[in-house]
Amino acid sequence: MSDDDRTIEELRDAALTAIAGAGSLEDLKQVRLEHAGDRSPLALANRSIGSMPAAERKSAGQRIGAARKAVSTELAARTEALEIEAEARMLVDEAVDVTLAYDRDPVGARHPVTTLDERIADVFVAMGWEVAEGPQVEAEWLNFDALNLGPDHPARTLQDTFWVAPSSDAKVLRTHTSPVQARAMLTREPPLYVVSPGRVFRTDELDATHTPVFHQVEGLAVDEGITMGHLKGTLDHFARSIFGAVSVTRFRPSYFPFTEPSAEFDLRCFVCDDEPDARATCRTCRGEGWIEWGGCGVVNPRVLVACGVDPKRYTGFAFGMGIDRSLMVRHGVADIRDLFDGDVRFPRPFGIEV
Incomplete structure (x- = not known):
């Protein structure tokens, strides 16, 4: 494995580790910016393909594309999982206890x-x-x-x-x-x-x-x-x-x-x-x-x-x-x-x- 291959693999693994460690949708939003945004390492590596020798461009493009796809797929999966968790917490946090005493406020009556x-x-x-x-x-x-x-x-x-x-x-x-x-x-x-x-x-x-x-x-x-x-x-x-x-x-x-x-x-x-x-x-x-x-x-x-x-x-x-x-x-x-x-x-x- 060449040094370039190792670098792309390391960038991919770092992104996947950060995605897996995101504990909330807000955390995942920050991870997305750092590892899949326009200024992320993989995005910059993709832009550098144009400056490579013609013989290396195809191979580099395939490696970087595969890494970015893996990151994108994992981002989508983690986003879905965190949304499900957020909805579950919302159902618990915003639940109405219908077993509360009905007579906490006095019932009115006509004279x-x-x-x-x-x-x-x-x-x-x-x-x-x-x-x-x-x-x-x-x-x-x-x-x-x-x-x-x-x-x-x-x-x-x-x-x-x-x-x-x-x-x-x-x-x-x-x-x-x-x-x-x-x-x-x-x-x-x-x-x-x-x-x-x-x-x-x-x-x-x-x-x-x-x-x-x-x-x-x-x-x-x-x-x-x-x-x-x-x-x-x-x-x-x-x-x-x-x-x-x-x-x-x-x-x-x-x-x-x-x-x-x-x-x-x-x-x-x-x-x-x-x-x-x-x-x-x-x-x-x-x-x-x-x-x-x-x-x-x-x-x-x-x-x-x-x-x-x-x-x-x-x-x-x-x-x-x-x-x-x-x-x-x-x-x-x-x-x-x-x-x-x-x-x-x-x-x-x-x-x-x-």
Whole structure:
């Protein structure tokens, strides 16, 4: 073997050793520049062929070409191997551990007052009723006068009502959602079946059973031939839809300015079902067998006249109850303040019911 052959072989072997020793694609890039680049020893040797005697050029070209081919082949093989290794490391380094605890961030929940509000609306929409809404800052006439609450009625005093300044505007924070019913009668022709859930305001002290801001749902039906029987059937269906199939209501005579006759209505306890043995230890109804739920009655003719409805042709019934109280009874919530304290732990057990 001539000295030239030995030199070419040494250059080739040095390049192959460097390629095999490259531990990364970046290292291999540097090796490529040093042993296969335009300024590498083998590239310079290839350029020197032109200055050789003609008789030696063919042999030199074959030797140098074979060496460069061997280096190029090894570079390609090593590049492929390092790319596979890099991808394998990437899969490990960038892997997502899907076994991590799912509850590291607290799961959100809808507020139960909202979900019960919507469930109640769904019950009446399924019966063909319409959901009606109105403003929370309401005209005094709609909140009181249109509902047969005269100027001297005690509900108008500061003991019950938030008045909005200036007093000359005659505006209040609505004390019930009944003004929505008045608006419905003033703007629509009977037959009329509307349910009006919403937020209301009264100057009550905040305690375990009272709050100055709470939620009501009221219903109004105005049509020809409406009776107390229709009211009773509606409330029984409503009770079964919210509290279960065994629930029924009962009426107790009462007085409301906007209905005549009027009644308080109670819900038969859906836990003990008014059975004597179970009733004695029932915590839901406290042994009464019945749970006070709301007020109702036949719409007073004066209210119909004030709202432009002919009382000789049409009659109607109305009812109202607290959504917050219904929620407390339905789920055994002892303190109404728990509903509105803003503790994110409270609604979590109720989930994201829709």
